[in-house]
Amino acid sequence: MQFSSALLEAAVNEFSRLPGIGKKTALRLVLHLLKQDESQATQFSETIARMRSEIRFCKRCFNVSDGDLCTICSNAYRQQHIICVVENIRDVIAIESTQQFNGTYHVLGGVISPLDGIGPDQLNIDALIERIEKENTEELVFALSPNIQGDTTIYYIQKKLNGRNINITTIARGIAFGGELEYADELTLGRSLQNRLPVEKYMNR
Amino acid sequence: MQFSSALLEAAVNEFSRLPGIGKKTALRLVLHLLKQDESQATQFSETIARMRSEIRFCKRCFNVSDGDLCTICSNAYRQQHIICVVENIRDVIAIESTQQFNGTYHVLGGVISPLDGIGPDQLNIDALIERIEKENTEELVFALSPNIQGDTTIYYIQKKLNGRNINITTIARGIAFGGELEYADELTLGRSLQNRLPVEKYMNR
The missing domain is CATH 1.10.8.420 (RecR Domain 1)
Incomplete structure (x- = not known):
């Protein structure tokens, strides 16, 4: 040009x-x-x-923030004892947009991926463990991408928390709304069968 | 969000x-x-x-410029007696990218379009007429969009120049390279037949 x-x-x-x-x-x-x-x-x-x-990063959850603490961490109406663990800021925005979660977040800054040279030390995992100990967190909700790296990260953090009295969950995986059964991959379809829900529970959502 | x-x-x-x-x-x-x-x-x-x-606009051709005159107007190697009339800056960049034109430009800033409330006074037409008189321009090449507004603008400027000894041309209209004959609209195909070229002239390009 x-x-x-x-x-x-x-x-x-x-x-x-x-x-x-x-x-x-x-x-x-x-x-x-x-x-x-x-x-x-x-x-x-x-x-x-x-x-x-x-712009700064919240010193508690590593989300983007205008001050020391982000608006979610400093909001007294949010359940401070529930932490949703996400990969990046974009995931926080995506979950906030659903308006279905009222806890706090912890941004890892990535997932464990040895092939890309990313180990636990490059992520905000130590800070998460410290935070859980200090704050007596009741529930940890993993909202990581459903792949090997995400699963490895969940496994690693779970091991680190071994012995702690904390409820660890992960967001549901299954067939997306509007998705067609025949085009779903086998792993997703298989897992969605294993984790099937009672219909009453599903309908009440 | x-x-x-x-x-x-x-x-x-x-x-x-x-x-x-x-x-x-x-x-x-x-x-x-x-x-x-x-x-x-x-x-x-x-x-x-x-x-x-x-950023400023060249006071001679109304192209974007870093100084009073744009790099094209101040380039002594360009044919200063040939003016290519275009609608906007984007068209200058498009024509420059072909490297097939070595004259100067005149950016109108639009075309006459009564429906949009754009008359000759809102465009740089008076400046063009003045420039032609002052510089004794030899050729005016219209490179406007092939539609009613473009044709109206050509007609208006041509009328204004009535009696002047100046060569007025317009860029060729026809079937685009790589275009399929059967999908060409009738007007374009018809005009391209009317303005057919001797094969030797075409092949020498």
Whole structure:
């Protein structure tokens, strides 16, 4: 692509460095900002800069936060004795959007994956164990991706908590709503048979 | 979507205000910037802010420019007596990318479209006429979209130049390369028959 302005080219290059944004999309976004009032573009860039420099991670659950504690950890109406263990911030947002969970979170920052060189030490697992001991947590709900790495992580943490009086659960795995039985993989279908629910319990949800 | 950080939410909102970017994509982009080094995010926001505040429009052709004149207008190796009339900056970039044009441009900033309330006065048409008179332009190449608005604009400018000794052309319209004859619309196919080329001329391209 040929640009007649170095400023334009620099802006397009910055946008196209973002994931999933190619040169053509980047140009469209930049030209949009160029068409807007200057204050809009200023606000855009200032908000991004401020977000990056001021955002912190909650020192209790490692979720993104504006202060020392995130809004979930500092909310007295949430069940502080239930911790939902998730991989990343995106999962917190996804679960919050369901409005079905009223406990707190613990963001691991990934899952144990020896092939990618990620061991327990790179994750916020020690902090989780400490937190459980200090806070006398009653229930740990694992909401990790249903794959080997997720299962390994659950196994590792469970071993670490051996002997503790704590209720450990994991989110249900099964056929998704709207999914077709014939297209479900065997593992999912098999597990959903093993973990079948009484119909009354299912209907009452 | 529920966010536990107002800073994060503000950044996501800014991104999702851009065309074609929804909340989920915006979140992905913001989390990407959050994962990067702080200097990367700072550079991103500074480049955008600088582009918006410092960019100017070439006072001769209305293309984006870093100075008074754009790099195309100030390039002595380009044929300054040929002007290609385009709708917007994007068209300049598209034509420049073909590397088949060595003249200059004139960006109209749109086309005449009474239905959208855009008349000749809102476009850079007067500046074009003045420029042609001052510079003794030899050829005017219209590269406007092939629709009624584009044709109206060509007709209007042509009328304004009535009596001037200037060569007025328009880019060829016909079947696109790789296009299938049977799917071409009748107007395009009809025009491409009317404007057929001698094979030698076509093959020499």
